[in-house]
Amino acid sequence: MRKINELFYSLQGEGYNCGIPAVFIRFSGCNLQCPFCDTQHNTGEWMDDAAIVTEVMKYPAPLVVLTGGEPSLFIDELFIKALLATGKKIAIETNGTCPLKLSEETRKQIWITISPKDFLEGSKAPILMQECDELKVVNVGQELSHYFDMKAHHYFLQPCDFGDAKKNQENLQMTIQSCLQDTRWRLSLQTHKMIGIR
Ligand code: SF4
Numbered sequence: 753m754r755k756i757n758e759l760f761y762s763l764q765g766e767g768y769n770c771g772i773p774a775v776f777i778r779f780s781g782c783n784l785q786c787p788f789c790d791t792q793h794n795t796g797e798w799m800d801d802a803a804i805v806t807e808v809m810k811y812p813a814p815l816v817v818l819t820g821g822e823p824s825l826f827i828d829e830l831f832i833k834a835l836l837a838t839g840k841k842i843a844i845e846t847n848g849t850c851p852l853k854l855s856e857e858t859r860k861q862i863w864i865t866i867s868p869k870d871f872l873e874g875s876k877a878p879i880l881m882q883e884c885d886e887l888k889v890v891n892v893g894q895e896l897s898h899y900f901d902m903k904a905h906h907y908f909l910q911p912c913d914f915g916d917a918k919k920n921q922e923n924l925q926m927t928i929q930s931c932l933q934d935t936r937w938r939l940s941l942q943t944h945k946m947i948g949i950r
Pocket residue numbers: 782783784785786788789790791820821822847869
């Protein structure tokens with residue numbers, strides 16, 4: 753049984769898979785406590801893997817996104833194999849501080865996004881994963897050069913949503929400048945928030 757915070761169908765709003773219809777499986781619980789986190793960690797429904805797969809199959813989405821909470825705390829080989837058997841692309845969004853408990857073979861079949869939270873004041877959890885398909889960095893104005901030490905196929909820089917229009921605008925401009933100055937970055941925007949979907 754796994755505690756699922758919510759399972760819903762929408763468009764992936766950010767990063768490499770932006771715009772793709774996706775079933776989101778949001779887990780409850782995380783080893784970090786980011787102030788901008790949009791997950792209610794205390795709520796959730798216990799579901800077994802068969803029930804989760806049945807729910808996923810109700811939607812025509814080509815993509816399933818496992819997100820947080822911190823999904824690496826809650827997934828295992830059996831669960832990922834059950835999801836892969838649906839024929840959908842499986843993506844996981846992790847903070848990178850907990851290694852994935854998956855075989856190399858299974859890991860190669862899923863899309864891995866690391867979104868490090870190492871810039872948070874007081875964050876003591878080191879990033880243990882050093883390789884991914886996509887590195888998605890939330891930009892709050894921190895030093896950025898060390899992120900290229902991490903091996904990734906794509907590097908995205910995404911302005912943090914501070915919940916403050918003026919601060920967000922300043923941060924967006926700073927993020928655009930960072931992308932223009934270092935062209936290894938691609939800009940990622942939270943388009944789901946702009947168009948009013950989940
Ligand atoms: S790492 Fe992600 S899920 Fe965990 S507290 Fe931070 S934003 Fe929330």
